[in-house]
Amino acid sequence: MCDSTVGGVLIEAAAEAPDAEALVEARTDGSIGRRFTYSQLASEAERLADSLATRYAPGERIAIWSPNTPEWALLEFAAALAGLVLVTVNPAYQAKELAYVLHQSRSAGLFLVRECRGNPMAEIAREVCSDLPQIREVIDLDDHAALFAMDGPAPVRREVHPDDPAQVQYTSGTTGFPKGAVLSHRSLTNNARFSMSRMGAQRGDTYLNVMPMFHTVGCSIGLLGSVQLRCRLVMARLFEPVSVMALIETERVALVIAVPTMLIAMLEAHARQPRDTHSLRMVMSGGAMVPPELITRLQEAFGCQFTIIFGQTETSPVLTQTRASDGWTERVETIGQAIPNTELSIRDSGNNQVAAIGAIGEICARGYCNMLGYNDNPDATARAIDADGWLHTGDLGTMDARGYVRITGRLKDMxxxxxxxxxxxxxxxxxxxxxxxxxxxxxxxxxxxxxxxxxxxxxxxxxxxxxxxxxxxxxxxxxxxxxxxxxxxxxxxxxxxxxxxxxxxxxxxxxxxxxxxxxxxx
Structure with a gap:
């Protein structure tokens, strides 16, 4: 376990590997934009943190509403350095959804791009924020004069503790309206490092992030994991399968994380226009059922290894993961074993007793990775985390004597x-x-x-x-x-x-x- 904060991991990386390339901007068409070394990224994040500290008090919340851009990464690190809590917002949201998240999270500022995939975000923000007096400013991320503006001399930034809230991440909405999971610096940084390490990431690897940054996989495993292992992060603005396959070839990508629907689209794009994927060493997937047939197709088409993760927003997000060294059955039929420093148990959904080896029950987790709670929702928090600290995932599964877990479905989907x-x-x-x-x-x-x-x-x-x-x-x-x-x-x-x-x-x-x-x- 490390005691770093979200901002601290970047400062540490810049001190150790200042001239290594840290971040590469990939536009939607697959062309390359800006490039940042670790030193440059840290310097910009520090400058933005000083700016934020003149406009917001420690502990205040600011929301980001944007696809994947370098400014997204900068704001994630800068907010953490300034002691602010970052609220992540899906760029596909419409007015009602945006208003809900901004109000429920108590955000004091909104940072956005003007539009995304035809969604007129600036117009929606004007409409929504006119009815939300709590929002003190709306900042266009492309307007660097406004983004980095100083409202007075930079104050001495207060110390940020690993157990402080770092982000409010809203659940993905597969079962209804989202709840805001409050995640700590400790949970995000450690979870990202453990998961990327089990993936087999090595210093200097090129990792392609196609997952949206508003999601825990994108902003935690993707960004924080990459930084802690001193990888080179190619950040795709949006997922476009043809462009993604081109980036794997031109940027010599070694690591990719994508949900099954993305992987299917990548396979279809590759079948139409084959690309050189010899650099690709490992693909990570999860977030939905990963069929064995899909794993076989990926390995045959791309010549890479495969790791499956399981978790949820409330667990920062990874709970279990397979290894490349696992046997074939474990790699394709299970979701692996618990990541380090995490307790797992399978419990009877009726009486909350630990289920027998191999018996179906609810997957429960305890440890550093669990959320601090649902934002301003103590009743939902109490339903999710019991008196003994076990978070009830709502997922059903079995565990064998070696700790390998198999998913059988959602408790609500049964x-x-x-x-x-x-x-x-x-x-x-x-x-x-x-x-x-x-x-x-x-x-x-x-x-x-x-x-x-x-x-x-x-x-x-x-x-x-x-x-x-x-x-x-x-x-x-x-x-x-x-x-x-x-x-x-x-x-x-x-x-x-x-x-x-x-x-x-x-x-x-x-x-x-x-x-x-x-x-x-x-």
């Missing part, structure tokens, strides 16, 4: 059909091996006879036609008949969170509203 518990992940794992299916999601919906029935949402591979009889045969090859989906819905694309996770609650709600009636496979 389908009870005719009194039998069914787990969507098991059905999804069976379906994704079908050669004509690119992506799949399974949900349960109410049924008057069975209580709930299974609905499968499918995205076919290009130029393929799915047949119900063929799909049924495929599922029943591996699973009992009751687990066969009752209805099959064909989609061109899935509703996703900003971090690339499939929003199952949206699928369920739209199905029940009849929105997919014309897309049922018959």
């Amino acid at each position: 389908i009870i059909r005719g009194g039998e518990n069914m787990f969507p992940a098991e059905i999804e794992n069976a379906l994704i091996t079908h050669p004509d299916i690119a992506e799949v999601a399974v949900v349960g919906v109410p049924d008057p006879r069975w209580g709930e029935i299974v609905i499968a949402f499918l995205r076919p591979r290009a130029a393929t036609q799915l047949l119900v009889a063929d799909l049924v045969r495929h599922v029943r090859r591996d699973l009992a008949a009751p687990k066969t989906p009752a209805h099959w819905i064909v989609l061109d694309a899935f509703p996703l969170t900003g971090s690339g996770k499939i929003q199952k609650f949206v699928l369920r709600d739209r199905y029940l509203a009849g929105d997919y009636s014309g897309q049922v496979l018959r």
Whole structure:
């Protein structure tokens, strides 16, 4: 365990490796913009911290609403150095969502870009902030005169403690409206270092960050992990699969972290326009089911190793991770073992007792990585973290005698059909091996006879036609008949969170509203 802060890890890196390249700006089209050494990045972060310290008091919150830019990284480090709490906001948010996060987080300032993927962010901010007197300033990140403005002489910055709040990260919204998880400096810095180390990152490696910085994987593992291991971070402004594959080739990328939907898009781009991926050594993925078939395809296409992570925003974010040295079964069928200094237990969701080895229960965690709590939401915090300090993830799984964990599904996603518990992940794992299916999601919906029935949402591979009889045969090859989906819905694309996770609650709600009636496979 280290006692560094978010700002401290950059200062330490600049002192040890001042002339090493730290950050490379990759534009959406794949072209390269600015480059920063560790010394340059630290100098700019210190200058911005002095500016912030003249405008905000220690402990105040400032929000960042932007895609991945060097200014994002600078503000993350500068806010930490100034003793401020950074609130991260999804750049896809609309007015209602932005207003909620700014109000709920008690942000005093908003730092943004003018637009992102056609979203008129500056216009939305003007509308929202006119009704939020708590917001003292709205700063365009591209306006460096305003960004670095000094409102008086720089004060002596107070000491920041590793256990102080560093960020408020809002949950990804796969099950509804987000809650703000308050994360400490200690949890973010250590979690990032442990995860990147288990990934096999080495000093001088080039790491390509395609994950959004508003997400814990992007701003924690990606940025803080890269800095602590003295890597070279290529920051993609937005995820565009063709540009990402080009960057892997031109920047000789060794490490990539991406959710499964991104990896599928990268494989499809690579199939259309092959790129040289010989430099790519390791891909990390998680945030959703990672099917064994996808791992096999990636290793064959890119010639790289693969590591799976599991966690959530509330755990900063990683709880478990596989290793390249694990056996094939452990690498493709489990989510690995707990990362260092983290306790895991599988608990009966009914009585909270520790489950037997191999029995299904809720995955619970205790340790430095747990959030300090949900922002201004003590009731939700008490429901998530019990009196003994165990954080209840809401995910169901099993653990073997060696500590390897397998995911069986979400507690809330579990389908009870005719009194039998069914787990969507098991059905999804069976379906994704079908050669004509690119992506799949399974949900349960109410049924008057069975209580709930299974609905499968499918995205076919290009130029393929799915047949119900063929799909049924495929599922029943591996699973009992009751687990066969009752209805099959064909989609061109899935509703996703900003971090690339499939929003199952949206699928369920739209199905029940009849929105997919014309897309049922018959």
